[in-house]
Amino acid sequence: MSKPILSVRNLHVKFTLRGRELHALRGIDLDVLDGESLAIVGESGSGKSVLNKNFIGLLDQNGFIPEGSIRYYGMGDKMRNYGTCAGEDENGPYVDLAAFRRKDEWLRIRGSEICMIPQDPMTSLNPLKTIGWQISEALRLHHGMTGRMAKEETLRILQDVRIDDPARRYKQYPHELSGGMRQRVVIAIAIACQPRILICDEPTTALDVTIQAQVLTLLRELKEKYHLTIIFITHDLGVVANIADRVAVMYAGDIVELGLVDEIFYEPKHPYTWALLSSLPQLGQRGEDLYAIRGTPPNLFKEVQGDAFAPRNPQALVIDKLEQPPYFEISPTHKARTWLLDPRAPKLEPPAVIAKLRELGGVRHGR
Amino acid sequence: MASYLVKRFLRSFITLIIILSIVFILVRQMPIDGYFQNFEKLNEAQIQNGLHEMGLDRPIFVQLFDFFKNLVLHGDLGTSRIYRAGVPVAEILAPKIPVSVRLGTLSLLVSLVLGLPMGLVMAKYKGRFLDHLGTAIIVLIEAVPAAVYYLFLQFYGTSALGIGMTMFSEADLHNPVYWILPVLSMSLGNMTYYAMWLRRYMVDESMKDYVTLARIKGASETRIMFLHVFKNAFVPMVQYIPTSFLNTVIGSIYVESLYSIPGMGGLLVDVVKRQDNAMVQAIVLLFATVGIIGLLLGDLLMVFMDPRISLAKKGGER
Numbered sequence: 249m250s251k252p253i254l255s256v257r258n259l260h261v262k263f264t265l266r267g268r269e270l271h272a273l274r275g276i277d278l279d280v281l282d283g284e285s286l287a288i289v290g291e292s293g294s295g296k297s298v299l300n301k302n303f304i305g306l307l308d309q310n311g312f313i314p315e316g317s318i319r320y321y322g323m324g325d326k327m328r329n330y331g332t333c334a335g336e337d338e339n340g341p342y343v344d345l346a347a348f349r350r351k352d353e354w355l356r357i358r359g360s361e362i363c364m365i366p367q368d369p370m371t372s373l374n375p376l377k378t379i380g381w382q383i384s385e386a387l388r389l390h391h392g393m394t395g396r397m398a399k400e401e402t403l404r405i406l407q408d409v410r411i412d413d414p415a416r417r418y419k420q421y422p423h424e425l426s427g428g429m430r431q432r433v434v435i436a437i438a439i440a441c442q443p444r445i446l447i448c449d450e451p452t453t454a455l456d457v458t459i460q461a462q463v464l465t466l467l468r469e470l471k472e473k474y475h476l477t478i479i480f481i482t483h484d485l486g487v488v489a490n491i492a493d494r495v496a497v498m499y500a501g502d503i504v505e506l507g508l509v510d511e512i513f514y515e516p517k518h519p520y521t522w523a524l525l526s527s528l529p530q531l532g533q534r535g536e537d538l539y540a541i542r543g544t545p546p547n548l549f550k551e552v553q554g555d556a557f558a559p560r561n562p563q564a565l566v567i568d569k570l571e572q573p574p575y576f577e578i579s580p581t582h583k584a585r586t587w588l589l590d591p592r593a594p595k596l597e598p599p600a601v602i603a604k605l606r607e608l609g610g611v612r613h614g615r
Numbered sequence: 616m617a618s619y620l621v622k623r624f625l626r627s628f629i630t631l632i633i634i635l636s637i638v639f640i641l642v643r644q645m646p647i648d649g650y651f652q653n654f655e656k657l658n659e660a661q662i663q664n665g666l667h668e669m670g671l672d673r674p675i676f677v678q679l680f681d682f683f684k685n686l687v688l689h690g691d692l693g694t695s696r697i698y699r700a701g702v703p704v705a706e707i708l709a710p711k712i713p714v715s716v717r718l719g720t721l722s723l724l725v726s727l728v729l730g731l732p733m734g735l736v737m738a739k740y741k742g743r744f745l746d747h748l749g750t751a752i753i754v755l756i757e758a759v760p761a762a763v764y765y766l767f768l769q770f771y772g773t774s775a776l777g778i779g780m781t782m783f784s785e786a787d788l789h790n791p792v793y794w795i796l797p798v799l800s801m802s803l804g805n806m807t808y809y810a811m812w813l814r815r816y817m818v819d820e821s822m823k824d825y826v827t828l829a830r831i832k833g834a835s836e837t838r839i840m841f842l843h844v845f846k847n848a849f850v851p852m853v854q855y856i857p858t859s860f861l862n863t864v865i866g867s868i869y870v871e872s873l874y875s876i877p878g879m880g881g882l883l884v885d886v887v888k889r890q891d892n893a894m895v896q897a898i899v900l901l902f903a904t905v906g907i908i909g910l911l912l913g914d915l916l917m918v919f920m921d922p923r924i925s926l927a928k929k930g931g932e933r
Contacts, residue, residue, distance in 0.1 A: 304831060351836060359833030366831065371824040375923060376846050385842075386832050421922040434828065441832060 251339055252279040252321065253444060253477055254303065254362075259316030259346065261298055261307065261501075271548050272298045272311070274501040277575075280445065282322075285471060285478040287488040287509075289524070290498035293545055296481045299498070300447050303345060303479075304362050305354035318345040322361055322444040329356070360390040363443035367450045369431035373422035379406075379433050380418035386440035402440070408473070409436045410466060428459035432466070439470060445477045452487060464491050485528055489513065494581070497521050500545050500556035507582035514606050517576075517584040519564075520557040522598050531601045539601070555586065563596060619926050627907045631900070632683075638899045639679050642892050643671070649890035650696075669696065682896070692900070693893030698886055704897040708879070712901075714788070715878035718871070719864035721798045723856070726805035731849075733806070734813025738848075739840050741818055749814070753807040762869060765800045769873055772796040781875035788877070797874045801863055808859075809852065816848035823847075846920065853916045857909030865902060 261273040273295050280286055288296045301307045302318060319335075319342040333347040348354060366372045374382060384402045387393040393401060399418070406414035409432040422430055431451070438446055448467065452460040468491060471478055480492060488495055488509065495512040497505040497520065505518040516522055525531075526539040543560035546552050555561075558568035567573075567587050576589035587593050648654040651665060666672045670681075685691040692704040699707055737749040756764070773780050778792055787793045820826065821844050829839045864879070871880035879898070886894035918924050 306827065306830065355833055355835055357833075358831055364831045366824060366828055368824055372828045374825040374829070374843050374847070376850070376921060377843075385829075385834070389833050423923045437828065437832060 250282045250284070253282040254280040254321070255317075255319040255339065255342075256280075256299075257317045257319070259299070259302065259318060260314050261295075261302065261311055262314055263308065263311045265310065265549075268549050271551070272501050273302075274552065276316070276501075276503055278496060278503060278506070280477060280479060281494075282444075283475060283477055284493045285480065285491055287480040287482060287492035287495045288498060289483060289485065289488055289495060291483060291524075291541075291545065294498040295501040296498050297449060298501075300364070300449065300479060300481055303445070303447060304358055304364050305345070305348060305351075313346050316346055319343070320345055320357070320361065326356075359386060359441035359443065361443055362445045362447065363438045363441045364447040364449060365431075365434055365438050365451050368454050369434050370427055370454065372434050373430060375422055377421075378418065379420055379422065379425070383433065383436050383440050386437050390441055402436075405436045405440050406433075408439060408470065409433070410462075411436070428455055428462065431455060431459070431463055435463075435466065435470070439474060442474065443476070445479065446471075447479045447481065449481045450483075451480070452482075452484065460487075467491065485525070497524065500552060501548060502556060502585070504557065504586070505582075505584040507578070507584075511579065511582040514602075515578070515582070516598060516602060517578055517582075517589060518557075518586045519561045519588070521584070522602060523561075525605060526599050526601050528605070531604060565593065616926070623911060623926075627911070630907060631903055634903045635683075635896065635900055636679060639682060639892075639896055640675060642887075642890070642895050643675055643678070645890055647671070692897040695891055695894050697889045697891045698894050704893050707894070708897060708901070711877060711879045711882065714876060715864050715867065715871075715880065718794075718797060718801065718867055718876065718878055719860055721794065722801035722863050723805065723860045725798055726802035726809060727856075729802065730806035730809030731813055733810035734817065735840065735845065737810065737814040738817035738821070738844075739836070741814075746814075749810060753811050756803050756807045761800075761804060764803065765870060765873055768796055768800050772799075781873070793874075797867075797870050797876060800870050800873075801867055805859055805863065812852055813848055816851060817844050820844045820847045850917065850921045853920055854913040856916070857912040858906070861902070861905050861909045864905070 256276050256278040259273055259276040260271070263270040263272055276295075276299060278299075288299065290296050298307070298311070301311075302313070303320075307313075319337070319339075321340050321342050323343055324341060330343045330353065333344050333353070335342055335344065343357070345357065373379075377385075380399065380402055383405060384393070384398040387398045387401055403414045403418060406417060411417050411429065411432050417425070417429075417433075422433070425433065431454075451467065452463055455463060464487065467478065470476065478491075480487065482488060492509050495505075495507060495509050496503045497512065497518065499520045505512065505516065505521045507515075512521060513525070516525060523539075523541045527541060529538055532538045541560060542562075546556050546559065552572075554570050555564070555568040555573055558564040561568070565587050573585050573587045573590075575583040575585050577583045578589070588596055647662070647666065650669065650671070651657060651662070654662075657665070663672065670678060682693070685693070690705075694701060694703050695707055733749055733752075737746045740746050769780060773796065776792055776795065779787070782788050782793050817840070821839075826839055826843060829843050834843070865883070867876075867878060867880035868884065869880075870876070871878045883895070883898045883902070886898065914926060918926055
């Protein structure tokens with residue numbers, strides 16, 4: 249197993265909203281391994297975007313980190329510039345992103361170390377600058393390239409993201425391009441930064457299905473070519489099955505289950521993961537309503553008691569409502585936060601549809 | 616683009632003819648007593664005689680036709696009858712135009728040079744001290760009637776600069792020091808306007824997704840403000856710059872009279888009151904022309920700044 253490039257420990261994030269505090273992330277522990285593609289899934293409001301915004305210093309103004317650390321190991325010796333934010337542990341020299349206090353500290357991380365593909369390609373490009381300018385800006389910023397050199401490199405990257413006729417596209421403006429094209433340009437900008445970690449925030453939600461598959465294939469190619477570590481934020485389990493090595497399932501600001509993609513799809517342990525998988529449309533029975541999780545996620549303005557999912561779980565145990573479960577290891581790569589894994593717990597079988605998922609060979613397609 | 620410009624010029628030409636005709640007809644609807652200084656003492660025959668001399672007794676469309684014929688064939692705008700009796704209108708306006716244009720151009724430049732950086736700084740430090748300071752300045756200038764701070768600037772400014780209150784001589788007119796205060800007075804209003812709107816548009820723009828992407832790219836906040844946000848925020852304002860130039864030229868009545876600047880500021884109101892028809896027509900022609908060119912320039916500037924805007928095609932994405 250490869251070493252972590254990013255290591256999150258006991259990360260808490262709170263937001264101040266009208267005098268009240270919203271506890272958005274409640275003690276996240278997560279290692280992102282060098283070279284992997286990790287999917288973070290969960291419903292809206294589960295905190296997957298908030299978690300990733302911490303990696304790039306784009307937490308909203310009213311958000312703050314009361315405790316926890318985010319150690320980034322990708323900088324090697326360059327970490328020395330970071331004074332008290334830097335250190336060294338068993339994984340090597342690191343920079344603690346959670347300890348950053350000034351905006352300019354992020355300038356050497358953003359883009360060149362950790363980059364992100366934002367959700368909506370339609371609005372993410374500057375409407376008044378040419379495609380070429382916007383891609384080569386990354387080269388100018390991070391690699392000191394100018395003039396001819398920057399242009400040639402930009403044209404090469406445009407080819408890498410499979411944009412035909414790069415010389416013409418170079419001079420065009422975003423409004424002259426289709427949505428899929430623009431998404432490729434956004435990806436090209438990220439590639440031009442040459443980051444170690446690429447965060448893809450719902451990279452395919454705004455695109456239609458045919459383009460979605462192309463973009464995923466492209467990302468897989470680029471990952472190989474540029475040795476990227478990719479974090480996918482998504483609620484599309486199809487994307488997860490298609491591209492991820494590991495999956496982290498988030499619920500109410502916490503990671504409830506983490507494992508290899510096969511472990512999550514075929515041997516899920518947490519009732520929330522069961523519910524999430526059961527709601528896959530592929531598992532629906534003709535003539536029956538699609539499965540939906542009842543209730544709503546807990547109010548994060550209040551402190552959560554016990555297992556956050558218990559109130560929505562019809563089979564919740566008594567202890568679920570009293571005490572937060574610890575992580576139980578199922579395998580070296582698979583852990584889940586549920587009392588069901590305690591030796592004293594009653595043996596509950598996952599819903600029958602999960603077994604069907606195994607028969608179907610998962611929701612994998614296009615690989 | 617070229618065919619668009621040709622079409623637009625043709626349309627502008629028609630607009631000009633319509634404006635001139637309307638004004639021509641309107642000024643001739645004014646009571647005839649305005650044409651005579653001692654109307655009460657005149658008898659009917661004398662009045663008719665006077666109107667005949669002025670050519671005002673002919674049918675109005677004949678007069679209109681004659682006016683356009685002289686204008687097009689001879690470039691003749693007619694002669695002033697009251698303002699400076701007997702002098703050709705063109706001769707009266709010729710020396711005044713450059714003076715007003717100079718005042719307008721300078722004050723527009725000053726308001727841009729002061730207003731844009733002010734708005735930029737306010738947007739960058741939104742909610743902080745400099746933003747509040749800027750807001751205070753804007754509120755002060757907007758709230759105090761212009762006439763009050765014009766006088767204030769004149770009284771204290773002229774003594775501070777050690778110059779006379781007004782431009783007494785031809786030499787003063789060519790002395791740049793004398794232009795400082797009128798130009799400043801004229802530019803303050805526009806300056807607050809540009810600062811206020813630029814700040815507002817920049818704050819709006821900096822919420823947009825492309826700014827987030829620039830940030831993700833690793834661009835510094837200063838770079839983002841200058842290279843990404845500024846241009847986007849400036850586009851909606853650029854259209855109005857030529858028009859505000861025009862307004863500055865026309866609206867300089869008070870400043871021109873305060874400093875005795877021999878421009879055209881108050882001229883239009885003056886000649887309308889005195890029923891000097893030829894002068895009215897000439898000034899309206901001038902202002903309308905400048906106005907139409909101003910709007911055209913505004914549109915062209917927009918096209919130049921924003922690739923999404925195309926004048927030749929209908930629609931566009933913006």
